[in-house]
Amino acid sequence: MKVLIVSPFIDPQAVGEPRWCYDLAVALTQRHDCTILSQRPVNRDFGLADLFPGVATHEAPAWPVHKLPRRLNALLKPNYLRFYRFARAWLGEPENRLGIACAHHFGPLGMRYPTPLHDAGIPYVFGPLGGSLQLPPGLTGRPTREPWYYRLRDFDAMRFRHDPLLRASYANAAVLVGVAGYVRDLLPDLPLRRFETFSEIAAKPPREGLDAIVAARKGRAAPIRFLCVSRLIFTKGVQYALRALAARRDALPDWRLDVLGDGIYRPELERLSADLGLADKVVFHGHVVRQMVDDYYRDADAFLFPTVREPSGAVLFEAISWGLPVVTVDYGGPGTHADASFAIKASVESEGRLIAEIGDAIEALARSPELRERLGAGAVSAAQSRFGMDAMADFYGRLYRDIAA
Numbered sequence: 001m002k003v004l005i006v007s008p009f010i011d012p013q014a015v016g017e018p019r020w021c022y023d024l025a026v027a028l029t030q031r032h033d034c035t036i037l038s039q040r041p042v043n044r045d046f047g048l049a050d051l052f053p054g055v056a057t058h059e060a061p062a063w064p065v066h067k068l069p070r071r072l073n074a075l076l077k078p079n080y081l082r083f084y085r086f087a088r089a090w091l092g093e094p095e096n097r098l099g100i101a102c103a104h105h106f107g108p109l110g111m112r113y114p115t116p117l118h119d120a121g122i123p124y125v126f127g128p129l130g131g132s133l134q135l136p137p138g139l140t141g142r143p144t145r146e147p148w149y150y151r152l153r154d155f156d157a158m159r160f161r162h163d164p165l166l167r168a169s170y171a172n173a174a175v176l177v178g179v180a181g182y183v184r185d186l187l188p189d190l191p192l193r194r195f196e197t198f199s200e201i202a203a204k205p206p207r208e209g210l211d212a213i214v215a216a217r218k219g220r221a222a223p224i225r226f227l228c229v230s231r232l233i234f235t236k237g238v239q240y241a242l243r244a245l246a247a248r249r250d251a252l253p254d255w256r257l258d259v260l261g262d263g264i265y266r267p268e269l270e271r272l273s274a275d276l277g278l279a280d281k282v283v284f285h286g287h288v289v290r291q292m293v294d295d296y297y298r299d300a301d302a303f304l305f306p307t308v309r310e311p312s313g314a315v316l317f318e319a320i321s322w323g324l325p326v327v328t329v330d331y332g333g334p335g336t337h338a339d340a341s342f343a344i345k346a347s348v349e350s351e352g353r354l355i356a357e358i359g360d361a362i363e364a365l366a367r368s369p370e371l372r373e374r375l376g377a378g379a380v381s382a383a384q385s386r387f388g389m390d391a392m393a394d395f396y397g398r399l400y401r402d403i404a405a
Helices: 017-029 070-076 079-091 148-162 164-171 210-218 238-247 266-275 290-299 314-321 332-337 351-367 369-384 389-404
Strands: 002-009 033-039 056-060 102-105 124-129 175-178 195-197 224-229 255-260 282-286 302-304 326-329 343-346
Touching: 002 017, 002 079, 017 033, 017 389, 033 079, 056 079, 102 389, 124 389, 148 164, 175 389, 210 369, 224 238, 224 290, 224 314, 224 351, 238 255, 238 266, 238 351, 255 290, 266 282, 290 314, 302 351, 314 326, 314 332, 314 369, 326 332, 326 351, 332 343, 343 351, 351 369
Parallel strands: 002 033, 002 102, 033 056, 102 124, 124 175, 175 195, 224 255, 224 302, 255 282, 302 326, 326 343
Antiparallel strands: none
16 A cells, blocks of 8 residues: 655654654554655755655755744744645646555644645545643633743634635545544534544653563662653643642652753742742752653653643653653643553642642652552553554554555
């Protein structure tokens, strides 16, 4: 079966979306006869043909975007326009479509980008898609301290209702894949042909020694080490974890929290930690290089992920890849993917309830090595089976066979 992959940003040396798009493209090209439409990676000395030898590849040039702030570029993706025009021209040539049984457009993750496949006459899978998630109703009206351009996401709902290209992209897809169930809720008036959920991120457990790492945690001496890996912005919810820890401080055994990551909310979080009397327990490490992040995952006992507006949750899959029990929220991506086999989820009904339930989960994990061991084993199982790259490739292979038939 010949599959057309449409994925504008593929780059193994990048992080975030270009990297997971590369990983998925590699897995798919190993299983199917693929043709790839993409864009040449920006500021690299390699192209698609170098990344996928023996695979038919077609790449568009990219505009340099060095002068845009990194987060603004990630939000707007101006190079998507150039790729879209290139892909439409390629698909407009009938000989290019000969023999293609189905197509798959993945990347960007955001739902605000129409696919050039919407009227190409090829049955297609569109996604995984996510984003455009609002704060939970019980937490709205809180200050976010985000840059002005983050508010552009507020226009997404209007575009979902009125943008003809976006609506055709969703409605004409043989299968629309969302990173979580809320994606379907964002499109209430569209008659989708088929909707499925699957994360864009695959768990990648260490190749060796994971069972031994998980087993060693049970007998490790205090302090119990909690870990949070996050951009430090309001919606990542680190402030709720700090308040929960402060409320339970006297009830907990010896503990420590390592916070990895940086962001505009860091100074306020550091002040909050000091005001709550946690300065001797919580360490803000700032940006940490990738190799050292893995060391923290290996040495932690539990992972805190109290984000309140998380489309999917890459670090959730990193944490379970290291066999860590997880404390997270029942909303967005974590609400769909985290379950009782490896996670304890807190309600976002109100700020008070959120903090109280995070505290309950932290105390339960701190007091019970057996609970940490059981959830850690569940995390390993989920990472190796349900959320691994083989499971992802199998999932899309089934969709291809369904729509090609």
